[in-house]
Amino acid sequence: MKMRPPAIPLITSDPFFSVWSESDDLNASDTVHWTGRTVALRCTVKVGDREYGVMGRNDGIPAARQICFDMDAFSSYYTFDCGGVTVRLTFTSPVIPDDLYLVSRPVSYLYISADADGVRAKVSASEQICLDLAGEYPVKVSCEGGSVTLASEVQNVLSHDGDDQRIDWGRFYLTCKTPKGAEYGSYLADGMTFVFAEAEVGEGRLFSFAYDDVKSIEYFGDKLDAYWKTKDATITDAISAAHRDYTDIMKRCTDFSEKMVADATAAGGEKYAELLILSLRQSVAAHKLVLDTEGEVLYISKECFSNGCAATVDVSYPSTPLFLLYNPELVRGMMRPIYRFASTEAWKYDFAPHDAGRYPLVNGQVYGLKDGVLLEEKQMPLEECGNMLLMEATAAVATGNADFAAEHIDILRKWCTYLVENGEDPANQLCTDDFAGHLAHNCNLTLKAIMGIAGMGIIEKLLGNGGEYERLLAVAKKMAESWVKRAANADGSYRLAFDWQNSFSMKYNIAWDKLFGTEIMPKEVLSSEFSSYAKHMNDYGLPLDNRADYTKSDWYIWTGVLADGKEDFEKFIEPLWDSYNETASRVPMTDWYMTTTALHRAYGSSSGLRKSFRNRTVVGGHFMKLLEYKGTLRLSVGGDAE
Numbered sequence: 001m002k003m004r005p006p007a008i009p010l011i012t013s014d015p016f017f018s019v020w021s022e023s024d025d026l027n028a029s030d031t032v033h034w035t036g037r038t039v040a041l042r043c044t045v046k047v048g049d050r051e052y053g054v055m056g057r058n059d060g061i062p063a064a065r066q067i068c069f070d071m072d073a074f075s076s077y078y079t080f081d082c083g084g085v086t087v088r089l090t091f092t093s094p095v096i097p098d099d100l101y102l103v104s105r106p107v108s109y110l111y112i113s114a115d116a117d118g119v120r121a122k123v124s125a126s127e128q129i130c131l132d133l134a135g136e137y138p139v140k141v142s143c144e145g146g147s148v149t150l151a152s153e154v155q156n157v158l159s160h161d162g163d164d165q166r167i168d169w170g171r172f173y174l175t176c177k178t179p180k181g182a183e184y185g186s187y188l189a190d191g192m193t194f195v196f197a198e199a200e201v202g203e204g205r206l207f208s209f210a211y212d213d214v215k216s217i218e219y220f221g222d223k224l225d226a227y228w229k230t231k232d233a234t235i236t237d238a239i240s241a242a243h244r245d246y247t248d249i250m251k252r253c254t255d256f257s258e259k260m261v262a263d264a265t266a267a268g269g270e271k272y273a274e275l276l277i278l279s280l281r282q283s284v285a286a287h288k289l290v291l292d293t294e295g296e297v298l299y300i301s302k303e304c305f306s307n308g309c310a311a312t313v314d315v316s317y318p319s320t321p322l323f324l325l326y327n328p329e330l331v332r333g334m335m336r337p338i339y340r341f342a343s344t345e346a347w348k349y350d351f352a353p354h355d356a357g358r359y360p361l362v363n364g365q366v367y368g369l370k371d372g373v374l375l376e377e378k379q380m381p382l383e384e385c386g387n388m389l390l391m392e393a394t395a396a397v398a399t400g401n402a403d404f405a406a407e408h409i410d411i412l413r414k415w416c417t418y419l420v421e422n423g424e425d426p427a428n429q430l431c432t433d434d435f436a437g438h439l440a441h442n443c444n445l446t447l448k449a450i451m452g453i454a455g456m457g458i459i460e461k462l463l464g465n466g467g468e469y470e471r472l473l474a475v476a477k478k479m480a481e482s483w484v485k486r487a488a489n490a491d492g493s494y495r496l497a498f499d500w501q502n503s504f505s506m507k508y509n510i511a512w513d514k515l516f517g518t519e520i521m522p523k524e525v526l527s528s529e530f531s532s533y534a535k536h537m538n539d540y541g542l543p544l545d546n547r548a549d550y551t552k553s554d555w556y557i558w559t560g561v562l563a564d565g566k567e568d569f570e571k572f573i574e575p576l577w578d579s580y581n582e583t584a585s586r587v588p589m590t591d592w593y594m595t596t597t598a599l600h601r602a603y604g605s606s607s608g609l610r611k612s613f614r615n616r617t618v619v620g621g622h623f624m625k626l627l628e629y630k631g632t633l634r635l636s637v638g639g640d641a642e
Contacts, residue, residue, distance in 0.1 A: 001070050003274045003581045007588045008069070008076050010041065011108040012093040012285035015302040015359060016167035017211040018615065019129075022586040025066040026078050026089070030057045034304065034588045034615035035164050037133070040126040041209075042194070043089070043112075045082050045201075047119050052082040054089060055123075059189075073257035073280045075250075086115045087201075094249045095284040096256055097326040100297070102249070104227035104289040106211045106235075107242040113204035123207050124187075124196040125150065125174055130211075132168045134192050141186040141195055145236040147175040147210075148184035148195045158218045161358040163308030164611070170213040173235060177206040177243045206246055210239050217290045217300055217310075218361045220340060224290040227297070260626075267629030268560075269570040271577040275557075275622050278580065282589050283322050283620035288360065292336070299333030302359035304615040309367050310359040311337035313352060314380060314432035317387035318554040319620030320394060321627040328398040331391055337362050338388060339408050349376065351418045352384035377438075382423055382445050383431045385415040386452030390512060393455030397516075397633045402462035409463070416456035416472070423449025424479050425486075425498065435592070435601075436547055441498040443487045447509035450476045450483065454518055458635065473518065480520050493532030494525070496545045504536055505545035508558035511624060515561070515633045530562040533572070538595035540582075541575035550601045553579075553591045554621030561628050569625060588615040 004024065010031060011019040019039050023029045030040045042056035045064065052064035064080040064087070071077060075092040092109040096102050112121045127139045130150050137154040151171040159169065174197050176182035182199040199205050212235035215223040232238040242249070257277070264273035288300045301316055303309040316334035323330040337356035346364050347353055356362050368378025392412060396402040405412060428440035431448070439445075457472030487494040489502055496503035507529055513520050533542050542559070544551045556576050563569040580589065583598040590600040592613040600612040627633065 001072075001274055001277060003271075003278070003577065005071065005278055006580055006583050006586055006590070008071065009093065009281045009285075009588070010076060010091045011209055012095060012281040013106045013108060013211065014216075014285055014288045015304065015615075016213065017106050017108075018285060019209075020588055024069070025063075026055050026069075027053045027058070027063045027066065027080075031055070033128075033166055035166070036587065037128070037166065039128040039166075040124075040190075040192075040194075041129075042124040042126075044122045045080070045087050045112075045114070045119060046122070047083050047085045047114075047116070050083055052080070054078070054080050054082070054087060071277060072254070073260055073277050074253040075257075082114075082119075085119060087119065087121075088113050092250065092253060093281055093285065094253050095281060096252060097280075097284055097323060097330065100227055100289060100327075100329075101231055103284060103330075105232075105238050105242065106213070106226070106228065107239055108209045109242070109246065110207040110209065111204065111246075112201040112207065114202045117202040119200065119202045120198060121201045121205065122196055122198040123174065123176070124194045125172065125209070126190075127193045128166075130167065130170065130172045132166045136168060139193050141193065143184050145239075147173040147236070147239065148186070148197060149173050150186075150193070150195045155214075157214050158223055158360060161308065161310075161361040163303075163305060165308070167211075167213060170211060171235070173208075173210040173212070173239060175208045175210065175239050175243070177208070177246075206243060208239060208242060210235055210242075216288050216360065217298070218363060219290070219292055219298065219337070220363055222293050224292065224298070227289040227291055230291065263630065264626050268566065268573065268625045272570065272573055272625060275573070275577060275580070276626065278589055279619040279622045280322065282615055283319055283617045286615055286617035289330075289333070296336060297329055297333040298336055298362075299330045300337065300359065300362060301334065301617045303355070304613075304617075305611045306613050306616065307367060308358050309355040309365075310362045311356040313338055313354060313384045313387045315616065315618055317391055318432075318558075318618040320391055321623035322620030324394050324398045324632060325623055325627055325630065328395045331395040332404050335388065335391055339411065341365060342411060346374070348374070349379065349381070350414060351379070351381035352388045352415050354379055354384055378430070380430045380432065380434065382419065382426055382429065382449055385418050386423075386448035386455075386509075387432075388412070389416060389419070389452040389455040389459075393458045394512075394633055396459055396462050397635070400462075402459055405459045406463055412456060412459065416453060419449040419452045420475060423453070424482060433544060433552070436544075439497060441500070443483065443495050443498055444505055444507055444509050446479070446483055446487075447507060450479050450520060451509060451512045453479070454516070454520055455512070458516070473520070476518075476520050484522070484525055491532065492528040494529050496547070503546045504532065506533075506542065506551075506555050506559040507562065508555040511558040511561040511628075512633075515628050516635050518635065526562050527564060530559075530564070530568075533559070537575065539575065540579040540593070540595045540598045542572075543595050549594055549596045550592060551595050553589075553593070554618045554624075557622050558624045561624055585612070587612060589619050590614045591616055591618050
């Protein structure tokens with residue numbers, strides 16, 4: 001991999017069980033949770049009578065020289081020179097998206113090998129991995145079932161929600177698979193308790209990190225288990241299965257990654273493929289996979305460092321390209337909480353809700369709640385209606401089956417009616433780019449309405465209602481004709497707002513027109529708009545619109561889909577690759593950054609931490625170009641899936 005990642009994933013399981021390195025060298029600093037709080041994993045290697053630090057900060061122990069680093073979709077690879085002996089560390093989180101069990105199973109691998117006999121490795125984890133903050137509660141260490149475990153003595157399961165939060169319930173497991181036996185124990189350092197596993201690694205040794213969170217999501221009053229418990233009775237069963245199947249799983253991970261990279265390179269070039277390598281683990285692991293009491297899949301996202309909302313529609317929507325490619329059932333799992341909340345008495349509106357709770361408590365929307373009322377000014381009416389209709393339509397096309405949509409057809413039609421009645425000239429309301437504030441007459445929001453109406457038409461077609469398909473496509477095309485006239489600038493570009501002459505914005509919402517092949521927007525309009533972006537480019541890419549120099553990486557790639565060919569797309573996304581490669585913001589992949597400096601766009605503070613969009617599942621949207629290339633959503637002239 002040629003890119004220098006801004007942060008490197010080590011453990012990526014879910015929003016709580018998440019550990020990263022924010023340094024080029026693994027032993028240059030302590031590892032962190034995605035929020036930036038230290039969660040110290042450490043590793044030392046003993047060669048003869050000399051000890052070397054290879055992971056984290058190991059005071060008093062010399063750091064080994066890191067020789068190289070590489071990564072693929074599921075693994076991060078490090079190589080060190082330890083006094084002339086080569087030592088290799090491979091971190092793997094096998095969250096293969098087409099395997100629900102592996103997506104859910106909270107077991108992550110560390111494989112250590114050396115090119116000499118007698119080399120020993122000691123892997124340690126601090127109490128920070130099972131507490132919100134170190135020292136918050138006393139912790140308990142135990143050795144059981146071939147693992148050393150660490151847990152808070154206070155177990156308030158699912159006791160709180162929030163954004164800048166880490167788990168403080170459940171139990172962490174550190175395990176080493178070795179026929180000769182491993183040494184387990186604990187020690188105190190830096191005022192904290194650490195647990196460790198130590199073993200010879202010369203011929204290669206498998207360590208694993210696992211976390212049993214007891215209950216994973218509270219869902220309208222029900223405390224739900226993680227999906228992996230449908231197969232494994234206990235976490236020790238899951239750990240045993242993970243160790244037993246390591247070789248097979250690694251092959252599956254390698255095969256998946258190689259195929260993904262080959263396809264992405266063909267679709268958008270080598271730099272585009274590297275963006276997807278960095279995106280996949282992050283996008284999957286910003287969710288939690290559970291089953292509801294009816295046995296239906298729920299795929300709950302966390303809106304990481306942008307309010308902590310759960311099952312947020314305008315966070316789920318941009319992530320869908322990844323899941324439409326590899327497992328559309330996960331898209332439906334994102335939608336079920338919204339349908340559930342929209343059916344409650346708490347939801348009074350005729351448009352779609354913004355979210356269904358605050359992670360990990362999915363009991364109904366709390367964002368914008370004042371005196372028991374959900375304020376309309378905090379909602380995103382056109383945005384979320386369009387998002388839900390498009391998620392439903394794309395999942396139906398990707399699977400060739402609209403039965404799920406049929407279960408919710410009345411509310412989908414209601415939301416479509418809202419788009420028809422309100423989408424042509426949007427009122428002063430928020431869209432997904434809510435950090436920019438309210439905006440009336442938003443041209444891009446009308447594009448969302450147009451494509452949402454088209455999405456409803458596609459659903460109707462798949463349900464056998466051909467006449468309704470034709471009617472809704474005609475409505476969408478008429479709205480598009482009006483849009484072209486009212487949004488046009490004199491130079492062939494199109495405006496941010498209908499009443500804002502000579503303004504510009506990324507028109508990412510129209511990208512679905514190319515993927516469906518519906519040809520609602522004339523090709524010459526798309527070509528003219530895309531050509532206009534060149535004059536607005538900064539060193540690190542195209543700003544989201546003329547109001548500020550920041551951009552959004554997911555929308556950036558969706559906008560790139562408007563390019564006429566691969567060469568234009570590659571040229572367009574090269575500054576995006578540069579931004580991640582060169583940024584001084586060493587955080588898990590941000591989707592909101594400054595096109596002038598490549599720095600992540602920070603806001604607010606929390607106990608001295610600068611918050612920013614990071615570790616967000618929306619980077620699944622980077623797969624949009626690959627989704628177009630694969631033709632997954634392409635419709636025939638008659639509207640049937642090819």
